[in-house]
Amino acid sequence: MEAVCVSLWRSRGKGQERERRAALAGQASADAAVAMEAAQVATLEQVATVEGPEPPADKAPPPAPPDLTAAAFFDVDNTMMMGASIFHFARGLAARKYFTSSDLAGFAWQQVKFRIGGRENHDGIQTNREAALSFVAGRSVEEMVDVGEEIYDELMADKIWAGTRALAQMHLDAGQRVWLVTATPVELAAIIARRLGLTGALGTVAENVDGVYTGRLVGDLLHGRAKAHAVRALAAREGLNLRRCTAYSDSQNDVPMLSVVGTAVAVNPDSGLREVARARGWEVRDFRTGRKAAKIGVPSVLGAGAVAGAVAAGLAYRRRAA
Template sequence: MSRDEKVTELARLAAVAGEASAEAAYVIGHAEPTEPVPADLTAAAFFDVDNTMMMGASIFHFARGLAARKFFTNSDLARFALQQVRFRVAGKESQDGIRTSREQALSFVAGHTVRELNELGEEIYDELMADKIWPGTRALAQMHLDAGQRVWLVTATPVELATIIARRLGLTGALGTVAEHVNGVYTGRLVGEMLHGPAKAHAVRALAAREGLDLRRCTAYSDSANDVPMLSVVGTAVAVNPDSGLREIARRRGWEIRDFRTGRKAAKIGVPSVLGAGAVAGAVAVGLAYRKREHAS
């Protein structure tokens, strides 16, 4: 496959992933008990999870919990941690690297049931995630809820785990990576691509169409320069705990910056209120390179 063909295929998979994520979020959201109709029907907020809403990578915390339950070895976990570090330093992945991550992504759940992973997700959230929520970001989400707006998480983390996090935080729902399952059992394959980069933009647009949102009135929050395409599709983009790349872009474009890592006050640049717009949230591109634990023969 040529380089152009690879780029075209990745773009196709990103679109498939975005549509699948939006469909999953819509179905899950409408399957829950009916919530009060929001006062503001066309504005919403979208929050990245890793390093934006939560300290560290949610999928890595999940992996730690699964490793403790013998889903895979500690050496597998160490390799994944190294991949996370490399990704965060490099800021992007090669086309081959993304393909490899896609092929390995979520393979560790193959053969397990959706119900089992949901139950484990609830336990692991309590054990390893609940105390890692950034209070400042949580307060921003609550601000939107108090204004009568819906609030979604947008992340490369599996949609089941993302939905658990959203529910625990009292949010509307979540857009996340969709893992294929048949009769409630995971196949180990993804639907399209990881919800990463352009896929998140597709997901937010698709969900906005389903929910009747005006993207010009929505707000998005992210920490990563990888999410600029998604942050750019909404009316207001806010950089939260930004990496150096996003901080520079935010300054250049006049986006609001909020940094809760040092307690500094947000640098408000040309945006009077985050309630005025923006929808999408960038999620740091986690390379879900878990491997299913090999059992001794």
């Protein structure tokens, strides 16, 4: 009995620590999203001051009045983009010799086995959380953003789901703000959001000091419950009424995020989310075809462990090179 009690106590302690890290990751992501949005607005205002206002387009419809209490939140991987954004990013980094292609292939295969085996658990993610993004330790945020811009053009721009993009535009046309919510590093998520004309992004936050990455995460990966914490935190900062908000995702792992808003939509859902959506009466949108589903292949199975796996590959390369 004593052993059972000790085991339950330890399990409860682990659960509380996971929740604490998830909350910290969510708060950090919301802070980063607000700061990035403010910086973007300031940049646009500065450009407008220098260049003057744009001439009005002929017969352009007037913009919808801002709807300040409603917003939409979109997952990225297999929801907004075919495959996993971090996998495409890792491919681009490998091409630039941040680590090797064989490391990337090994990482991808491990992720295939990991996901097919159905063992995506928080302990595995927790083991790697301090390793995640550590391959950028000592590099500047500016450098990684510049590289991210290039990789988006090379490997991501043509992988956006047109149907999901149209859903995001529907919210924008209604005067609502639209954020991406993803385990992908927040800087990369912000690039994707900006290129799509969205408001901003919530993503995994890597610690930096004076613009240089330390190689540590703030809290944890923005995954699972951390996404729900991030959405709540952003809603509190932006004055959103979550009952008037909508969230979109493909993964059962995002049920916590989908559950905190008034309207949840399953996009290209995995089997688990399809079942949850059916049980809860959520709308389902599927933009895949058999051909496209087969084409995305390995990237489509990369989930929350992707960041940690890509970094593990990068660290392996650095150890061999040392």
